[in-house]
Amino acid sequence: MPQQETPSVELRNVAVQFGSYTAVGSMDLVVKDSEFVAVVGPTGCGKSTILNVVTGLKSAAAGEVLVFGKPLTGLNGESGYMLQQEALLPWKTAEDNVALGLVFTGHGREEARERARRWLAKVGLAGFEKRFMHQLSGGQRKRVAMAQTLIMEPRIVLMDEPFSALDVHTRRLMQRILLDLWQADRRSLIFITHDLEEAIVLADRVVVMSAGPASRMVGEVPIPLPRPRDVSALATTDAYMDLYRQIWSLLGAEVEKSYAVQ
Amino acid sequence: MLSSNDAATAPLEGIAAAAAPARRAMGYRTRVAVTQAVILGGFLLGWEAASRLGWIDRFFFPAPSAILGRVAGWATEDGSLWADLGVTLLETVLSFALGITGGTALGIWLGISRFASDVLQPFIKVMNAIPRVLLAPIYTIWFGLGLGSKVALGFTIVIFVAFFNTFQGVREVNPVVLANARLLKASRFALLRHVYLPSATSWILSSLRVSVGMAVLGAVVSEYLGSSAGLGHRIAQAEGVMDAVGVFAGIVVLSVFVVVLDALVDRLERRLLVWRPAPSMDAH
Ligand SMILES: Nc1ncnc2c1ncn2[C@@H]1O[C@H](COP(=O)(O)OP(=O)(O)O)[C@@H](O)[C@H]1O
Ligand SMILES: [Mg+2]
Numbered sequence: 001m002p003q004q005e006t007p008s009v010e011l012r013n014v015a016v017q018f019g020s021y022t023a024v025g026s027m028d029l030v031v032k033d034s035e036f037v038a039v040v041g042p043t044g045c046g047k048s049t050i051l052n053v054v055t056g057l058k059s060a061a062a063g064e065v066l067v068f069g070k071p072l073t074g075l076n077g078e079s080g081y082m083l084q085q086e087a088l089l090p091w092k093t094a095e096d097n098v099a100l101g102l103v104f105t106g107h108g109r110e111e112a113r114e115r116a117r118r119w120l121a122k123v124g125l126a127g128f129e130k131r132f133m134h135q136l137s138g139g140q141r142k143r144v145a146m147a148q149t150l151i152m153e154p155r156i157v158l159m160d161e162p163f164s165a166l167d168v169h170t171r172r173l174m175q176r177i178l179l180d181l182w183q184a185d186r187r188s189l190i191f192i193t194h195d196l197e198e199a200i201v202l203a204d205r206v207v208v209m210s211a212g213p214a215s216r217m218v219g220e221v222p223i224p225l226p227r228p229r230d231v232s233a234l235a236t237t238d239a240y241m242d243l244y245r246q247i248w249s250l251l252g253a254e255v256e257k258s259y260a261v262q
Numbered sequence: 263m264l265s266s267n268d269a270a271t272a273p274l275e276g277i278a279a280a281a282a283p284a285r286r287a288m289g290y291r292t293r294v295a296v297t298q299a300v301i302l303g304g305f306l307l308g309w310e311a312a313s314r315l316g317w318i319d320r321f322f323f324p325a326p327s328a329i330l331g332r333v334a335g336w337a338t339e340d341g342s343l344w345a346d347l348g349v350t351l352l353e354t355v356l357s358f359a360l361g362i363t364g365g366t367a368l369g370i371w372l373g374i375s376r377f378a379s380d381v382l383q384p385f386i387k388v389m390n391a392i393p394r395v396l397l398a399p400i401y402t403i404w405f406g407l408g409l410g411s412k413v414a415l416g417f418t419i420v421i422f423v424a425f426f427n428t429f430q431g432v433r434e435v436n437p438v439v440l441a442n443a444r445l446l447k448a449s450r451f452a453l454l455r456h457v458y459l460p461s462a463t464s465w466i467l468s469s470l471r472v473s474v475g476m477a478v479l480g481a482v483v484s485e486y487l488g489s490s491a492g493l494g495h496r497i498a499q500a501e502g503v504m505d506a507v508g509v510f511a512g513i514v515v516l517s518v519f520v521v522v523l524d525a526l527v528d529r530l531e532r533r534l535l536v537w538r539p540a541p542s543m544d545a546h
Contacts (some may be wrong), residue, residue, distance in 0.1 A: 055445060057441060057445070075444065075445065077447075080445075081442075081445050083438060083441065083442055083445075085438045086438070087436075087438045087439050087441070087442030088439075088442075089439060089443075089456065089457065089460070090537055090538075091460040091461075091463070091537040092456075092460075092537070100443070100446050100448075100456070101446035101447060103452075103456075104443070104446050104447045104448045104449070104452050104456075105447050132536075132537040133537075134537075134538070134539040148446070152446070
């Protein structure tokens with residue numbers, strides 16, 4: 001390579017402790033600028049923990065966390081993080097939830113609402129601006145959360161199993177929306193999922209983590225499938241099947257290990 | 263029961279079936295209201311009859327008609343009721359407003375600051391253990407027979423209710439929601455305004471609920487123990503001359519007073535909690 005670009009996120013030998021429990025042993029991860037990286041791994045291996053480290057909610061016990069080449073201190077100002085659990089404010093409407101980050105960073109209320117409405121339209125929720133959270137379905141709430149994260153236009157987007165609780169059709173729809181948005185405006189994206197198919201269909205590269213405790217990266221598989229991709233047609237192609245087998249050969253053993261530990 | 267069965271077995275008739283529970287709910291509500299009216303009417307009539315027929319001693323249990331007559335008399339003939347009501351209302355509102363403000367502020371502060379809460383908890387516990395009503399004589403000595411001692415007692419009662427509820431509310435804020443707001447770059451003040459306060463609203467409102475009654479209690483007990491005006495004073499006077507009708511009449515006025523205040527809080531609650539899911543249809 002002629003010119004080495006600074007990666008947007010780089011983890012070097014990162015370890016994470018919860019008290020005396022070592023959740024992550026030694027994790028390495030490099031995310032290039034505007035690259036879509038999916039992270040898969042057995043449940044409880046430390047995927048959410050890794051994102052918490054990247055965003056600065058949890059500090060690493062050892063190793064280095066670099067954001068655009070600089071060591072991370074405090075909360076990561078470059079990242080937007082869509083948490084695994086529901087984190088919307090039930091006392092605010094959809095548009096006010098989406099506008100939240102803009103309001104917090106000093107934008108006027110009306111301007112923030114106006115932009116929030118545009119984002120709601122982008123995720124297919126035009127007409128739902130005034131709904132409270134209990135008036136939306138699970139999939140619609142996920143879309144609000146996605147808009148809430150993306151409206152801030154973070155240079156690094158972190159998403160933690162954003163679609164895993166959804167039914168197959170809603171998940172397909174959400175994947176399509178996400179891909180369209182990312183295609184139009186490429187950002188670095190770390191996408192956690194336990195769904196191999198989802199990882200292959202969306203990402204440029206799939207990173208496989210080992211079972212915990214003291215998990216690490218066991219391998220990575222580049223996904224050379226051409227873009228733009230058609231999420232529903234891909235899963236039947238030979239190239240896809242081949243990638244699936246390749247990743248499963250890494251992941252399958254780890255999943256079995258994670259059961260053996262339990 | 264029949265209609266819910268129908269809805270389950272014939273989902274295609276969902277629209278027709280959906281109308282049925284609404285109609286049934288209305289009928290149900292009417293049934294509740296009628297039953298309540300019958301109970302109240304029966305009780306009052308029985309009381310009235312028992313009193314007139316001499317089954318119970320009229321001196322101790324005056325007939326409802328006599329009590330209501332007295333209330334009407336106070337309200338119209340000499341009009342003295344309104345002055346007393348005004349005094350009690352002022353005391354109630356003042357102790358309520360001060361107590362809620364103080365209690366809520368304290369609750370938020372201790373809810374957010376772990377250090378402050380760890381330091382102050384034992385003191386608050388001890389102070390809370392003092393039966394508040396017993397402070398009335400002290401307050402009378404300190405603040406005299408007027409407004410001051412009444413408001414002081416009401417305030418002392420209300421502030422604890424408001425404090426404990428707000429504290430609880432702030433403590434129960436969902437940590438995930440909080441983390442998310444911090445990730446969206448919320449300042450401390452923004453967290454307070456957009457997360458802590460709204461999250462604690464239902465707790466604060468339930469403290470308003472209880473506090474209304476408490477504020478009235480503080481004012482009336484204090485008046486009762488020593489004052490020259492107010493509903494408590496009126497009841498104390500009636501009691502002084504063994505006028506059971508007067509005591510009962512005072513209690514009736516007081517109850518109506520509290521019910522009206524409670525209805526106001528109810529309206530406030532509904533306005534502030536629009537975001538909450540409506541209680542489910544078949545919750546009766
Ligand atoms: N706050 C915590 N305290 C103690 N252990 C934790 C905590 N959070 C996560 N863990 C442990 O760390 C490991 C990784 O958790 P997590 O990152 O949530 O896994 P996942 O890969 O499913 O997202 C798990 O074994 C979990 O039990
Ligand atoms: Mg997780």
